[in-house]
Amino acid sequence: MPRLHTAEPEIATGQAAALFTATHRALGVVPNLARVMANSPSVLKGYLGAVTVLSTEGTLSADVGERIALLVAQENGSDYCLSVHAFRGTRTAGLSAAEATRARRGEADDPWAAAVLDLAAAMVRDRGAVADEQLAAARRAGLSDGQIVEVVAHVALNVFTNYLATAARIDVDWPLLRHTD
Template sequence: MSGLPLIQPENATGEAAALLEAAQHALGLTPNLAKAMAHSPAALRGFLDLRRALGTGTLPAAAQESIALLVAQENGCDYGLSWHTYTGTKVAGLSHHQAHRARRAKAQDPLTGAALLLTRALIRHRGTLSDTELAAARGSGLSGGQITEIVAHLALNTLTTYVGKTARVSVDWPLVRHDDTHP
């Protein structure tokens, strides 16, 4: 079954055109996901705004990309895995081994490891943490602000995963498959 057609920047009009240009400027290219999101300028604007806002947060880029990798893995999203393996290794400084481990909620860095364990618990319990899980997150050194940012990163990456899968967006990054078990 085909998904949503992609809105090409040269064919976009109005706010969609301006947002696709903003995506090009912010990301250095206009990914297929943004072209699919352009069906709803509100959704594309929300994605770009939340992405920009979280980029100014306290979580390091490597932790942000690790969260994105885990969310994509848990949701079986090859688009997200491909995008975030690329940006994680080319921009955020993750090795391919670290990117692969992040997909399994594992990290050598204690902050990233704690963020991944919290993210996995949030995904698997649909946002309802036990007192023990919340205490473990706090005990691992995550601040209230970082816990809140982790929830926001989970929401951002769930949005992109769901749009990508619903629209059946073709992968425009080097392909990484969710069922690939080798680093």
């Protein structure tokens, strides 16, 4: 049972209704996580803005973003976010089930994607205190400073959603995947 109220899009009015419409446009559904975020319309608006800008103007591909999300959810033990990103990663971003599973462990066959995941894992595990050698390794793999900043943004956004989903005990509205699997 959720610990925070979930707003219902069907009866929302004003700014909440507009944000639910934007959520549906951005994600294709209005997931329970967005319904909890709607308790603070500014939070939902900020989240949608970040997701939209990173996906439309960022340089990291959708599959790389989903790999980061899977890694972060696994590291944080967020079954809600792990479930959503396994679903989105394999259904909309083109990851195979094996690639999604490997991403949870911070692994990828593509050396560039593996470097992104190495950096993301270091950020999560060290709470942003990434060593100089880790940044140098990311640059040697071909990541620009802009892409490194985008990796940080993806990690931070996913940490936020992991923490909110866990704190609120949001009901999983995707095929359930547990971090212990």
